[in-house]
Amino acid sequence: MSLADRLPTPEEGLTALALEAAIAAAAVIMEVYARPITAVRKSDGSPVTEADAAAEAIIIEHLKVTGIPILGEESVAAGIIPVLGNRYFVVDPLDGTKEFIKRNGEFTVNIALVEDGVPVMGVVLAPASGETFVGDARGAYFCMNRNGIMSSPEKMAASSAAPMRIVASRSHGHAALASLCEALAVDEDVSVGSSLKFCLLARGDAQLYPRFTPTCEWDTAAGQAVLEAAGGAVVTLDGERMRYGKHHSSFLNPYFVAAANMPLAQRAAAEMSRILG
Structure with missing residues (x-):
């Protein structure tokens, strides 16, 4: 069925x-x-x-x-x-x-x-x-x-089990990624394209997906829904849940972090904010 x-x-x-x-x-x-x-x-x-x-x-x-x-x-x-x-x-x-x-x-x-x-x-x-x-x-x-x-x-369910794996994009990158990995004691990088990054977290294959480069709402909405339904979280750098309907900014998202749970997401968001100054 x-x-x-x-x-x-x-x-x-x-x-x-x-x-x-x-x-x-x-x-x-x-x-x-x-x-x-x-x-x-x-x-x-x-x-x-x-x-x-x-x-x-x-x-x-x-x-x-x-x-x-x-x-x-x-x-x-x-x-x-x-x-x-x-x-x-x-x-x-x-x-x-x-x-x-x-x-x-x-x-x-x-x-x-x-x-x-x-x-x-x-x-x-x-x-x-x-x-x-x-x-x-x-x-x-x-x-x-x-x-x-x-x-x-x-x-599916998101997992916080060790080792800490971070999802990095093959088509996008940022110099701050290495600093974040060091601050959060990341063990492994898992590289994958598109919204599959959210899905790896939802399936428990990775724990963290930081985004330092621009996205639009259509890039993230479905992935966020899947991850949150699996117990994960997606927050902006102020630690708040990422929201939608941003007409005023042409539906552009701010930088964000997706993670296996809310505490990890908020911790990573704080580190990202600190690294970016």
């Missing part, structure tokens, strides 16, 4: 719908992945491919039946920003476009539901591997997408 078959309530039905949308988007992404990839630059300098727009269109088609506003990365890039209100979907149809172009498989489809500034549901699906991570009010779950069919869900 798949995860979608076990969702009796309206709230859980939104999770099932997001999961279906992610599966459909993943299929289109892999069609593009199978042939030569052409990328162009957006106004902010980031790359975009035909897969980004095609995947977002499919996701929007699935989600629009709910009547809930949709904040989509490619829509925003095109100047389409709906009135969001207190409840809206956040969509990154292809997170990790650089990884997609490199063909390393570490790219994801991200769909989240935000309520009152907090991501309460998230789906992160890696099209190349089929790995799928889901978080909502029931907790966090892992399953595999095999040609559009989901395996039975397995419960």
Whole structure:
């Protein structure tokens, strides 16, 4: 029985719908992945491919039946920003476009539901591997997408067990990372692209993900929902939970840290703040 078959309530039905949308988007992404990839630059300098727009269109088609506003990365890039209100979907149809172009498989489809500034549901699906991570009010779950069919869900939980592992991005880096690792006695680095960084923490494979470089809400909302559902935390450098709906800053996130638990997140945030001065 798949995860979608076990969702009796309206709230859980939104999770099932997001999961279906992610599966459909993943299929289109892999069609593009199978042939030569052409990328162009957006106004902010980031790359975009035909897969980004095609995947977002499919996701929007699935989600629009709910009547809930949709904040989509490619829509925003095109100047389409709906009135969001207190409840809206956040969509990154292809997170990790650089990884997609490199063909390393570490790219994801991200769909989240935000309520009152907090991501309460998230789906992160890696099209190349089929790995799928889901978080909502029931907790966090892992399953595999095999040609559009989901395996039975397995419960996930963040872990604070030693050794301390930190997730570092392959496509981004910061000089302060070494200082943070020393301050927190980090034993190992685990490098992975896209929102899979949140998912490694949610599965207990790592404990810490500091972010010293810019992100937008669509980059983080689904991953944050999954991690928090698994018992982890995502905080900004003031130690407060990272929130959403930042119209005034073009939906840019401040620097943040994701961690296996709130005390570790707040400790790391304090160290990051100190290091950055």
